Amino acid sequence: MQQVEQGPIVAVIPTDKREELPLRKGKMAMSTVILILIATALGVIGQMMLKQGMGAMGPLALSLETAPSIVVRIITSPMVIGGLLVYGIGTFFWLITLSRIELSVAYPFVSLNHIIIFLLAWLVLHEQVNPLRAAGVIIICAGMLMVARS
Numbered sequence: 001m002q003q004v005e006q007g008p009i010v011a012v013i014p015t016d017k018r019e020e021l022p023l024r025k026g027k028m029a030m031s032t033v034i035l036i037l038i039a040t041a042l043g044v045i046g047q048m049m050l051k052q053g054m055g056a057m058g059p060l061a062l063s064l065e066t067a068p069s070i071v072v073r074i075i076t077s078p079m080v081i082g083g084l085l086v087y088g089i090g091t092f093f094w095l096i097t098l099s100r101i102e103l104s105v106a107y108p109f110v111s112l113n114h115i116i117i118f119l120l121a122w123l124v125l126h127e128q129v130n131p132l133r134a135a136g137v138i139i140i141c142a143g144m145l146m147v148a149r150s
Contacts, residue, residue, distance in 0.1 A: 032100050039093035040112045046087025047117060051125065053079030108147035111140045 054060075056079065060070050074080050097106055118137045121127040 028101055028105070032097060035093050035097045035100070036106070036109045036112075039090045039097060040109065040116070042086050042090025042093065043113050044116045044120065046083045046085075046090055047113075048120060048124070049079050049083030049086060051083075051121075053077045053081075053083055055125075105147075108144045111144040114140050 054074075054077075057073055057077070060066070060073075062070060094106075115137055118129075118133070122129045
């Protein structure tokens with residue numbers, strides 16, 4: 001049997017697909033930005049649906065005796081099922097994003113979720129916002145901008 005040495009594997013990118021890849025020098029392709037925004041929007045919508053579905057159930061007390069009935073309530077809630085489905089679709093778009101750019105570049109965009117959820121929880125769910133929580137969101141924004149510009 002003869003052994004064959006293999007050289008490095010080189011990926012060939014078709015010419016029509018090159019514009020979809022991230023650009024060098026800190027810029028990213030518009031299609032990648034759109035993927036991030038889609039993943040973010042679907043993640044936020046999914047979380048809001050999960051909160052609505054679980055909020056409709058009221059506070060749940062978890063114990064060995066109540067766990068089976070809680071599971072049944074959760075898996076039969078249309079809002080929870082829908083929220084998980086929407087969140088899962090958002091995760092699909094996030095995975096496509098991760099295939100295109102470095103994790104250290106992509107992950108700071110997760111902070112968009114924090115900002116949008118913060119605003120929607122305040123505006124839609126009428127949750128209380130205190131100055132310390134608002135300052136935390138502002139710090140998250142500043143950090144995201146610093147990473148995005150680096």
